[in-house]
Amino acid sequence: QKEVEQDPGPLSVPEGAIVSLNCTYSNSAFQYFMWYRQYSRKGPELLMYTYSSGNKEDGRFTAQVDKSSKYISLFIRDSQPSDSATYLCAMRRADSWGKFQFGAGTQVVVTP
Amino acid sequence: NAGVTQTPKFRILKIGQSMTLQCTQDMNHNYMYWYRQDPGMGLKLIYYSVGAGITDKGEVPNGYNVSRSTTEDFPLRLELAAPSQTSVYFCASSLQASLSEDEKLFFGSGTQLSVL
Numbered sequence: 001q002k003e004v005e006q007d008p009g010p011l012s013v014p015e016g017a018i019v020s021l022n023c024t025y026s027n028s029a030f031q032y033f034m035w036y037r038q039y040s041r042k043g044p045e046l047l048m049y050t051y052s053s054g055n056k057e058d059g060r061f062t063a064q065v066d067k068s069s070k071y072i073s074l075f076i077r078d079s080q081p082s083d084s085a086t087y088l089c090a091m092r093r094a095d096s097w098g099k100f101q102f103g104a105g106t107q108v109v110v111t112p
Numbered sequence: 113n114a115g116v117t118q119t120p121k122f123r124i125l126k127i128g129q130s131m132t133l134q135c136t137q138d139m140n141h142n143y144m145y146w147y148r149q150d151p152g153m154g155l156k157l158i159y160y161s162v163g164a165g166i167t168d169k170g171e172v173p174n175g176y177n178v179s180r181s182t183t184e185d186f187p188l189r190l191e192l193a194a195p196s197q198t199s200v201y202f203c204a205s206s207l208q209a210s211l212s213e214d215e216k217l218f219f220g221s222g223t224q225l226s227v228l
Binding site for chain 1: 116143145147152153154156157160162170202204206209210213215216217219220221222
């Protein structure tokens with residue numbers, strides 16, 4: 001069983017809709033969470049990071065962490081065709097400096 | 113502002129051949145990493161380095177070697193290439209490992225490697 005599970009999609013939404021992405025994890029020691037966006041044939045780039053339960057907002061993006069349920073989410077409001085990409089969650093233990101476990105990624109397609 | 117630069121972008125190897133994937137960063141980052149990305153499997157950490165002269169194994173180090181003689185460069189060596197090493201390889205760097213945005217990973221554009 002993978003430590004980090006992520007639905008591969010594809011998730012297709014119309015432009016302007018809210019995109020909802022999530023990851024579940026099995027290791028309760030994970031304390032630091034990141035979301036990356038990866039365009040086709042490119043390296044991932046950081047969208048959000050957080051290390052506490054609750055919500056964190058940055059523009060159209062909201063990251064949510066529920067450590068009691070071992071569940072993290074990323075919401076994208078007012079989605080645009082340029083948001084079409086693969087979204088990767090990543091997380092690590094507090095004592096595993098720099099060593100992240102990545103989810104497999106969810107492909108998102110935003111249609112005009 | 114180059115960031116993280118990887119070469120080559122594409123390579124085809126025959127079984128048993130060797131090669132070095134080059135990675136250099138110009139951000140004066142302490143931490144550098146090598147990941148491989150296989151379809152449906154996410155990114156897997158191969159090796160990482162916390163500074164010049166210091167390297168350590170990640171999750172999938174077998175069949176690979178690294179060195180870090182300078183802050184800027186972190187080459188990945190494949191010895192005796194095998195079909196199982198067919199993958200997309202990403203080099204990344206971060207300023208440091210801490211509970212802050214300083215741990216943000218900056219990725220290169222990747223090397224697509226096929227071993228036939």
